[in-house]
Amino acid sequence: MTFKLKILGSNSAAPAHNRHQSAQLLQIENQFILIDCGEGTQMQLKKYRAKARKISHIFISHLHGDHYLGLVGLLSTMHLQGRKQDLHLYGPAPLAEIITVHLRHSEMYFNYKVHFHALxxxxxxxxMETNTLEVHAFPLQHRITCHGFIFQEKPKPYRINKSVMPVNMKLEHIMKLKKGEDVYDEKGELLYNASEMTFPPRRSRSYAYCSDTIFDPTLPLYFKGVDLLYHEATFLKDQASRASDTFHSTAEQAAMIAKDAEAGQLLLGHFSIRYKxxxxxxxxxxxxxxxxxxxxEGETITIDD
Structure with missing residues (x-):
């Protein structure tokens, strides 16, 4: 059961020290999700052999250039490559106007449908919700409108113990057992005991993405117990005043958020170009x-179930 994150870009502001601006590719089963799309993201996708045509959803945290300037180029390339399947795009409302202006003045019309969801x-x-996944957005405290995202698997079904499963068991009975329910016959007599016929569900995994934000001690309320937390760490603590003035965080502050959230792991990113x-x-x-x-960049973080 796949749940993995590929880092495409981890810098703030501008490319430097062989690092690029913010972009991540999250794969949950057969769902490919792009989180932010800094300049050069499509080149990073190509470099790491991640096929852009598989991306079905794109989430843009906010409209500072290092988080979205690669978007129009990526959407255009999808068009040129003959994409037909719909794409869902989530981001601040003015993003729709930005894309529309580009299309109007280049006289381009995508040959696929973009469903825009304003945040x-x-x-x-x-x-966002599928049969197996929920995505929540939450507000971040930045200089402009900014959101974080939580990607959470829904509770998984109980697993049938095939070694004790009768031959030709009815599908309706299997479905009840997968819900953890006992199965009874028409007379109300127990046919199958769920605890004897199933194994416990595999655990549901989660990933929280905190884009640009000033240190906010209330953030852990949004993602308590998350498996993997990405939190910006633009500066070191000796630049705490600079971080506060620019509505960013230090590495120490990111760690404090992870600790309070009881996260499984903390992923640090959005590094200032001052740090080689x-x-x-x-x-x-x-x-x-x-x-x-x-x-x-280029590393993949896998969350086991």
Whole structure:
């Protein structure tokens, strides 16, 4: 059961030190989701052999260029490559105008449908749902409208113990057992005991993405117990005042959020171009939260079930 995250870009502001602007590709089973789309994202997708045509949903956290300037180019390439399947795009309302202006003045019309979902939330809300997945957005405290996202698997079914499963068991009985329900006959007599016929469900996994934000101690309320938390760590703590002035966070502050959220792992990113060597950022975070790691481009983080 696949749940993995590919880092495509991890820098803030501008490309530097062989790092690119924010972009991540999340795969949950056969669902491919792009989170932010900084300049050069389509080149990063190509570099790491991730096929853009498989992306079905794109989430843009906010409209600072290092998080969306690669979007129009990516959408255009999808068009040129003959994409036909619908695409769902989530982001601040003005993003629709930005795309429309590009299309109008280039006299281009996509040969696929883009469903735009405008975001302007002041609380946590469900914005996407499938049979197996829920995605919630929540507000972040940044200089402009900005959102974080939580990707959460729905509760999984109980697993049938095939070694004790009778031959030709009725499908309706299997479906009840997968819900953890006992099965009775027409007379109300027990046919199958769910505890004897099934194994417990595999655990549901989760990933929270905190894009640009000032240190906000209320954030853990949105994603308590999350398996993997991405939180920006633009600066080291000696630049805390700079972080506050620019509505960003330090590595230490990101670690404090992860600790309070009781996260499984912390993924640090959105690094300032002032830092060529990222090891001090990792060290600072680990002093507070040991299960910290850097968002290094090309790496894949897998969450086991």
């Amino acid at each position: 302007d939330l002041d609380k946590k809300e469900l914005i 060597d990222l090891s001090p950022i990792l060290s600072e975070a680990k002093e507070v939260f040991r299960a910290s790691r850097l968002a290094l």
